[in-house]
Amino acid sequence: MREELIKLLSSICPEVDFENEKALIDDAILDSHAVLSILAAISETYDVEFEADDVMPETLNDIDSICTLVQTLLDRKASSNG
Amino acid sequence: MNRKVTVLDYLEENYRSIAEKTAVSDESGEISWGELRNRSLALSEGILSRPDMEGRKIPIVIFMEKSIAHVISIYGCLYSGNFYVPVDINTPEDRLKSILSTLKDYRVLTDEKNLEHLKNIVDDKDILLIGELLSAVSEDSDFSATKKRLKLLTDFSLMYIIFTSGSTGTPKGVAVRHRSVMDYIESFMDEIGMEREDVCGNQTPFYADMSLKDLYMTLASGAELCIIPTRFFSFPLKLLQYMEEKRISYCMWVPTVYRIVAQFKALSKLRPSKLRTVCFSGETMPLSVFEYWRENYPDIDFWQLYGPSEITGSCSFYKVDNRRIYEDIIPIGKPYRNTGMILMDNEEIIPLSDTNRKGEICVYGSCLAAGYYNDDERTESSFSPLPGELGYKERMYHTGDLAYYDSEGNFVFAGRADYQIKHMGRRMEPGEIEAAAEALDDIDACCLIHNKEKDDLILYYIGGASAKDISNALRSRLPSYMLPNGYRQTETLPLLPNGKVNRKELDVIENEKGKEE
Incomplete structure (x- = not known):
């Protein structure tokens, strides 16, 4: 999923090195519009919904955190469907 | 002597009466009114100690992040008798160059952090470093250079220039006098008010005119500006x-x-x-968003304000009626006292009794900007003589915004005159279609784009509604030729x-898409 996510995010922000950046939010590499666009793309691609506490600086600060977030959302979806 | 001549008199008043109270806070800390006044005076002395700043009033560009230091920079520039030009540090290089060339003679006040950005754009000799200037002034300075300069200031002196996008691509520098800001302070305090105990949570950037409320209503009331x-x-x-x-009690944000x-x-x-x-x-508040906030805060005050940069802050206000159900749009209300606001249909002034007839909002009074800095041509075309029956040699600003009167005499926003679309041979306002769509429960925000290639109206929207739902609902609200x-x-x-x-x-995105398909 990691590679898939990097590909997806890079299509939205081609100038960002998602593989290596460790402080996407703390170093203001992603601005407000980029963050909202990324959330939108994830939501659409994985058919998941965000709640307010999913959308936090620490859940989007680097690619590994984003992977964890998406996995959490998928698990939540699976358990609510099952 | 209570008379206030410039906005600095409010700062002096806070210095005398509430010196210890917090004036501004940001992530890094806070500063009291007394410290803010003294640091600003020290900065002014630093500016005036430079030989090249002697005896002139010029624009000083403030190029730094929104912060306590930025607020000190603003008041430092004003104490030095100059006027400030707040600029976004993310401004693309070409646009920044265009702004500087409009200003002609200027200095740029910045900090170490942003110095690098300015290399190759601004001459070293035109750069002022806030840290250097502040450290050059001794602790026991009597601020004599500043005091001398202040005697030359009147309420008619320019206070700031804010650049807004021009439709031709060259930014326009809206130049505003102290008087206009003081007029705005008096208007806002009379009608809406802010208390000393308030903490104002600032969102709008200082390079946008919308931040005037945050900066100067906290100044006038002694409230805390929390960045x-x-x-x-x-x-x-x-x-x-x-x-x-941060115990924030007061918010003045954009609907987004x-x-x-x-x-x-x-x-x-x-x-x-x-x-x-x-x-x-700043833009229309989608009703579904407003209702969400009202449900959560049934007992607080909600205000809709309206006004372009050229009339300094806002010229009309509307207190939302907490019991009323709004069908389609929240009115922009009525003008403040000492502000003239009329609707013009070509050369004709629309009477208040002529409800629902659309015209262009035109504004006059002390709130009017001095004009576009170093741009007489665009100043002349937007600021025109007030019709003879309303005044002698007065000017009026054409906002380019359309509105109509409701039955209570409120202005109701009805889109921009210059976004007019010609679709299927009929003229229309995207704002009107957007307002109709935003009135639906499941639409949070939308924007109507005209796909010129196909002559299609495309509604981009955020929200849960399906295309079919929107289309069905709009059918009852809009004439068929206006349906997306x-x-x-x-x-x-x-x-x-x-x-x-x-x-x-969005227009570029849609029109590129149109070619591909």
Whole structure:
């Protein structure tokens, strides 16, 4: 999923090195519009919904955190469907 | 002697009466009114100690992040008798060059952090470093150079220039006098008010005119200006946590920000407990977003404000009636006292009794900007003589915004004159179609784009509604020729730095798409 996510995010922000950046939010590499666009793309691609506490600086600060977030959302979806 | 001549007199008053109270806070700390006044005076002395700044009044560009230092920079420039030009540090190089060439003679005040950006754009000799200037002034300075300069200032002196986008691509520098800002302070305080105990949570950037409220209403009331870190506006819960922590009681944000909170239903996780006043301006507030906030805060005051940069802050205000159900749009209300606001249909002034007839909003009074800096041509075309029956040799600003009167005499916004679309041979306002769509429950925000290639109207929207639902609902609200031909559901709309929808960018996206298909 990691590679898939990097590909997806890079299509939205081609100038960002998602593989290596460790402080996407703390170093203001992603601005407000980029963050909202990324959330939108994830939501659409994985058919998941965000709640307010999913959308936090620490859940989007680097690619590994984003992977964890998406996995959490998928698990939540699976358990609510099952 | 209580008479106030410039906005600096409010700062002097706070220095005398509430020196110890917090004036401004940001992520790094806070500063009291006494310290703010003294640091600003020291900066002014530093500026005036430079031989090249002697005996002139010139624009000083402030090029730094929104922070306590930025506020000191503003008052430092003003104490030195000059006027300030707040500029976004992310301004593209070409645009920055265009702004500087409009200013002609200028200095740029910045900090070490942003110095690098200015290399190759600004001459070294034109750069002022805030740290250097402040450290050059001794602790026991009597501020004599500043005191001498202040005697030359009147309320007619320029206070700032804010650059707004021009339709031709060259930014326009709206130049505003102290008097206009003081007029705005008096208007706002009379009608809306702010208390010394308030904590104002600032969102709008200082380079946008919308931040005047935050900066100068806190100055006039002695309230605290709490600068919310920009990155929190992408994280609704983080934003609300910060509000609670800082005891923020007063918000004056663009609708987009209220929408982000509503979109993630963040208030059900945390509802900041001190909030008592909410103002919105800058673009139309989607009703579904407003209703979300009202449900969560049934007892606080909501205000809709309206006004372009050229009339300094806002010229009309509307207190939302907490019991009323709004069908389609919240009015922009009535003008403040000492502000003239009329509707013109070509050369004719629309009478108040002629409800629902659309005209262009035109504004006159002390609130009017001096004009566009170093641009007489565009000043002449937007600021024209006031019709003879209303005044002698007075000027009036043409906003380019359309409105009509409702039955209570409120102005109701009806779109921009210059976004007019010609579709199927009929002229129409995208704003009108957007307002109709935004009145639906399941639409949080939208933007109507004209696909010129196909002559299609495409509605981009955020919200849960399906295309079929919207289309059915709009059928009862709009004439058939105004119904969109296509609907594109999206999670975000591109935004301008000030938080408004970037209509131009969306227009490019849609019209590129049109060619591909």
